[in-house]
Amino acid sequence: MPSAKSAQKRRYRIVATPTQRFCVFGDSHIACVKHAQDEGLVQLEGIELEFWGAPGPQFRDLHLQDGCLVGSSQAVRDSLARINPKRSAGLAPQEFDGFLFIGCRLRITEFLVPLLQSPLGGRGYVTAAVRDLMLERWLEGCRWYRAAREFAKERPVFFSPAGFLNDGILTEEEVARSINTEASETARTALWDQIDAAMARDNIRLLRQPEETVTRGALTARAYATTLGGQADDAVHKNGAYGALILNQALTELRGAQISA
Amino acid sequence: MRTQHRVGPKFPSAFSGRLFSNRDPPNLRETTEKDGLGQVRMSEQHPNPYEGLPEEAFWRTAVAAKNPLEISELWKPKFPVAQKHRVITAGSCFAQHFSRALLARDYGWSDAEPAPKLLSETQARDYNYGIFSFRTGNIYTARMLRQWLGYAFDEAELPAEYWQNGKGRVCDPLRPAIEPDGFVDQAEMRASRAATLAAIRQAVKGANVFVFTMGLTECWRNRETGLEYAMCPGTLAGEFDPAQHEFVNQGFAGIRRDMRAALKILRRANPKLKVLLTVSPVPLTATASGQHVLTATSYSKSVLRAVAGELAMEYEHVDYFPSYEIITHPAYRGMFYAPNQRSVVPQGVNHVMESFFACQNAAFPWLERKLKKAGPQPLVDKTAGSRDRALKCDEEFLDAFS
Structure with a gap:
C-alpha cells in the first residue's frame, strides 16, 4: 500500500476503463444499498460494485492508517471478512475508481434538524457565524469524514450522511419537541447548500437526502424506512428504495465525471 | 433613681434587679426602682427596643467577635429556593456565578437560549451562550432591564438603531459584544435579537425565581430616542458622537422607577414569579462621571444597594441577598478580592453561595431535610440508548449480508 505522503502528492485521475470499480463504504447504513442491489433497483452496467465496512460498535475499530482504512480488532476483521473476504485486510483508495461513504456516523439529525427547528427570528435561531462553527465541528468531529477527505485526494468520493429519522417511530410528543414539521424545502436546500460548499472544499461530493424521501419537514417517509422488524422501532435505517436513490445518483455522477474527463 | 441597663444579649446589667438575657420575651419587664422614701418597689415599664434582640443585631457579637468566615445569618430569605424551582439569572457579570453554583448543586437553573449542541464549550462561551x-x-x-423586558413583552417598540464594527459588520447596541465578529447584516441582527426576546418570554413565564444582579448607575443613551446602550458607542462598535450620545449617571429615583416598571412587566407576565435582587460587588472599570473611579464606584454601588433594599421592603415578592456586603464589607478585610482589588476570587464566590444556601436552609429547614431525604441521585444509565442502537445496527447489517 502506498504511504500517505506519496498518496497526497498524486491527484486522482479517472481512468476510462470499460468497467468502473466502485466501493460502498459505511456502517450499518450500507445495508440499504445492498438491499437496493439485491432487489435489482440499481443501474450497475459497467460497474463492479463492492461493499466494505462494519456495523455499529465494530465500525469504530476502523482506522485510517497510511492512507488506508484498516480494522484494529478481531471483531471488525471478522465483519470485513463476511462482507468482503478479498479485502478484509484493508481498503486503499487506489483499489477503486470511486467511493460512496454512506452513514459513517455523520448524521444530519445532528446538524440539519436543530437548525430547521430554529428558523429566522424563531427560538433557537443561530447566526451564520454559529452555523459555520457547527458545520465545521460536525464534519471535523467525524473520523470517517476525515477519512473520506483523505480518500478524496486519490479518487472521487461521494458522501451520503445518515438521513432524517424515520416517520412513525418517534412519539408525537417527541416529534413536537424535536422536529420542525413545517420546515420547507427551501430551508432544507439552504442548509444542504452550506454542507455542499463545505464538502466541495474537501473535494467531496455531497449526496443530499432526496426530497421525495422527506416528509413532515425533517423526517424520512415510511416508504423509505427499513422493513426489518416491521419498522416497529428502527428510526434510523432505510430500505432498498432509499439505497437505490443514493447509489444511482452517485453512479450517474461518476459516469458523468468519467465522460467529462 | 432608675437603674441603668446595658443593652446586649450576652452582657446583661449587673446592676439590674435581675439578669436579663436575650431569651427574655420582649414585653414589659420588672425593674427595681426606689421611691421618694427610699423604699425599693417593683414597677412595670417598657424596655428599650434593643433589649432581647438576637445576637446578630449587635456588632460586637455578630461581627467583631467573629472570624469573618463565621459571620452568619446575614440574610433572612422571604421565600425558599428549592431544587425543584426553575431559577433564571440576568444582570451584571456577577450574576453568572449564581447560575454556576445552582447547576453545581443540581438546582434547576433555566437556560432558555442554550448553545447548539455542536458547539464546543469554548465556542459557546465566546458566543455568550449559557x-x-x-x-x-x-x-x-x-433601564437596560426595563428595555429588554419591554421589548420582550411588546410594551416598547424595538429600536431601529444599529452599529457597525471595524470590520463593517453589524452590531446590536443592546448587546454589542454578543457575537464576537458582529452580525452579517441588520436582518441577522434583528433575527438573533428576536430569538433572544422569545427566550426571555419563555424564561420569565416558566420561572419560579428571577435573580437579577444590579451592576452600574453610569450609562450612555441616545439623546433623541432615549435608547440606553449596553456600552458607550465607539468603544467596541459604533461611533461616538457627542451631539447624539449623552452620559447619564442614574440616581436613586430614576433607578427605582425603572426597577418598578421592570417588576411590573415581570408580574404581569408571571404573577407567581419571585425576584431576588443582588448588587454586584465588582467595582467600576472606569468612570465618565468626572469623579475618581473609587468614589464613583462608591456612589454607584450605594445607590443600587439602596434601591434594592427599598424594593425588597416595598414588595413582598422581592428580596435582596447581600452578596455585595459579603464581598465588599470591611469586616471581610478585602480577602475576597484579587490583587487588582476588583476581581472577585473563586473563594469569595464560593463563600457567597455557601452563605446563600446556609441562609436558605436556616429559614426553611425543610429544604435541607428534603435534600437529605432524596439522598444521592441515582445515576441514569445513559448508555442504554446506544446499546439498543448498536443491537439494531448489527441486525440491519447481518440481514443485508447474510
Missing part, C-alpha cells in the same frame, strides 16, 4: 438564562449579555442597569 452565561445568563438568555443571550442578552450583561444587563448592567435598571
